[in-house]
Every structure is written in structure tokens, then in C-alpha cells.
Amino acid sequence: MGRPREFDIDQALERAMRVFWARGYEGASLAELTGVMGITKTSMYAAFGNKEQLFRKALERYGAGPAAYVTRALEESDARAVALAFLCGAVCATTPPGGPSGCLTVQGALASSDEGRAVRDLLVDWRNAAGVHLEERFRRAVDEGDLPSGADPRRLARFIMTTAFGIAVQAANGLGPAELEEIVDTAMLGWPA
């Protein structure tokens, strides 16, 4: 009922996500966001609420799209495969052929002014949650025997997360998929047998 919206809300959100990805939360101005989204500010506010809520929606979309490898990797059959799928997923996600380099959850707001604190905290939680999921998966792996009983799931999870974060920074530095894959291989050399 009422006038139907003239733009594709899904496409607009996808484009907003990419702007946040490339610019970070505070570096993305409403002018650029709405310009790339192809809508006016009023349409954006009507559809998403405000800038912060637009970012939250964009982050959700990021988790379900480019960062879906986080969840997918957990479903691999053994711990080594999980770790490898996680890191390779990170490589692909941080070097998309037609998109921004790096990781939205890292460069979205690593440091920020006070205005960005809420978003920064949101991203800290997001990143830490990914680590917890990995830790729980490795804990299960110890129970199931595909990690030695002496292995420390939390420690391994933190190491994999650290490598993934480092890959995100290296992607922002300009490294390509092939070079990042080498890093993954090197990181996996110390993995428990």
C-alpha cells in the first residue's frame, strides 16, 4: 500500500557494503554512499534508518556473502581441513576480482573517533565471535581425535584468526591471491600432525 519504492533495496545494500568495505565506516560519507547506491539521502533514511543501521545491515550481508566462508569452513571433516578452508576462504574474500581489497570487519573501524565507537565495538565482537566458533570446532576435533589430545583449541583458533587478520592487512597492502596462498601454506607448516 502506498507508493512502491523505485530502487532495488538488495542491490542498494550490496553497493553500500562495498563502499563501507573500501572506505571504512567513518571514511564512507553519506554523500558517497547514497551516490553509489543510486538513491537520495531521504530514501536511504526511510529504508535503513541511519548510517549506523545501514552499516549493521551491510555487515550482516557481508557475513552472509563474502564472509560466508567462516561458517562454511567449520563444516569441514577434520581440524586441518577446517583451518585450511578458513584461511583459503580469507584469501578469496580479501581479494575479490571486482571488489575492494581487504576485510570489511577489519578495516571497517579498527581505530575511530568517539562517534564510531559503537561500530568499532560491534566489529570487535564480530571478529572475536569468529574466533570462538573456531575454538569450539577445534575443541570438538580434540574430542573426535583428529587433533592430538595435548592440542590447545583456543590457542590454535587464535593463531588461525591472527593469520586471517594478517592476510586481510596484506590484501590491503596490495598482495594478490597467489602470494596470500603461499602465506597460508607457510602458516600451516606448524599444524599438529
Add this chain to the structure above:
Amino acid sequence: MGRPREFDIDQALERAMRVFWARGYEGASLAELTGVMGITKTSMYAAFGNKEQLFRKALERYGAGPAAYVTRALEESDARAVALAFLCGAVCATTPPGGPSGCLTVQGALASSDEGRAVRDLLVDWRNAAGVHLEERFRRAVDEGDLPSGADPRRLARFIMTTAFGIAVQAANGLGPAELEEIVDTAMLGWPA
């Protein structure tokens, strides 16, 4: 000649560095910077030029101070000691007792608006330069025999840099020195014998 400045320019720069460290380049406003520096905007402009040049000076200071471990680690006697000193230095630098968590060269401007592009590029160069220094040191290590002749210096350097970047993000996530040290130990497990 002329009226002498009434503030300690070294102390002011130190404080500016910490603000940039905590807020990032674009997240640090002139109001907050000068407020923490204890001087007015005019004094800042007279002493440093503008915001970007202030950042460049702050980055120099960071390299000579908190990030001096980068240079110091290269002077260790063998490759393994270099790598270990580098990563342990990163842990200490990213978790200073009274300072901001993380690394200025990472969270200074990973993603930014167009206005911050110059600083972002500067930081990309800074980070890549560190990797090159490490690579050259490992190349020498191969020559000197404390790395196996089959070892790939560039690959090892990139891995260590990646781990250091990851540590910087983990520090921003709230991890403490003890937890980060565990990550260092885990990363070094795959180091060539």
C-alpha cells in the same frame, strides 16, 4: 630570535602520536589533537605545517620509538632469533601498559576516504618496507647458512609480517601480551629447522 615557543615540541608530538594511534588519521580531529597536545591550532600549524605533516612526523617518531623493534630485530644473530624478536617486539609494541592498543601503522589508515589517501599510501609503503627489510635479512641468513638453502626468504618474511599484522589486530581486539605471546610461539612452530 623572536619569541620562544612555550611548549615542549617533543612532548606535543608524542601526544599527537598517541592520538593518531588510538583514533587513526582521519578519526583524529584537530580539536582533539591540539587539546591533548596542550596547544592551540595556530601553534600546531606554525610548528608542524598541517594535519598530514603532523601525522608524518608522528609516524617518524613511532618508527624511532615504539616500532624500533623492527630495526632492532634485524640485528639478531640468526634468522630464528630475528623472527622471534620481531614478533615479540610486535607484541610489546601493540600492548603498551599506558598507551593505545594495536599498531599505528595498521590502524592509522587501513581504509579511508579520498582525503586520507596520501596517508594510507604512506602507511602501505611503511608496512611493505618493513617486509622488504625482513626479506633481505632472511636472504642473508640463507647465505650464512642459518636458514636451509631451500628456504624462501620472501615467503618467510611475508609470513612473519602477516603474523605481526594479525597480532596488531588481535591487540586491538583486546588480547593481552600473554595471549599474544602464545600466538607467537604457535606461529614459530613451523619455522625451518
Add this chain to the structure above:
DNA sequence: AGAGTTCAGTACCGAACGGTACTTATCTAA
């Protein structure tokens, strides 16, 4: 056809941004 509802666009809000003229104060050199 008319009423009610929702969307799009323009024009604008106060606040904060980085940066600067201009005045006043404090020093050195002659």
C-alpha cells in the same frame, strides 16, 4: 473518483571539519 499511505526530491538544519587572518605578547640583536 477520492481518501489514505508511502516514496522521492529539494532545500535546509546545526555542528564539526581542516585551515587561516589578525591582533597581542614575548623574545633577541643592535
Add this chain to the structure above:
DNA sequence: TTAGATAAGTACCGTTCGGTACTGAACTCT
């Protein structure tokens, strides 16, 4: 003591920031 030079402080510059009234336009339901 005076002239020249530099610093500090105030008040302001134009621009951009995120966010919002308000006016029309486009739809559905009765």
C-alpha cells in the same frame, strides 16, 4: 630603547558532516 622577529590566542573562513521538514508524486483500497 627600539626595531625586527617569532609565538600565542581569538575569532573567523568556506566546506562537509549526518540528519530532517516539507512538498509532490505514485500507488492501493474503498
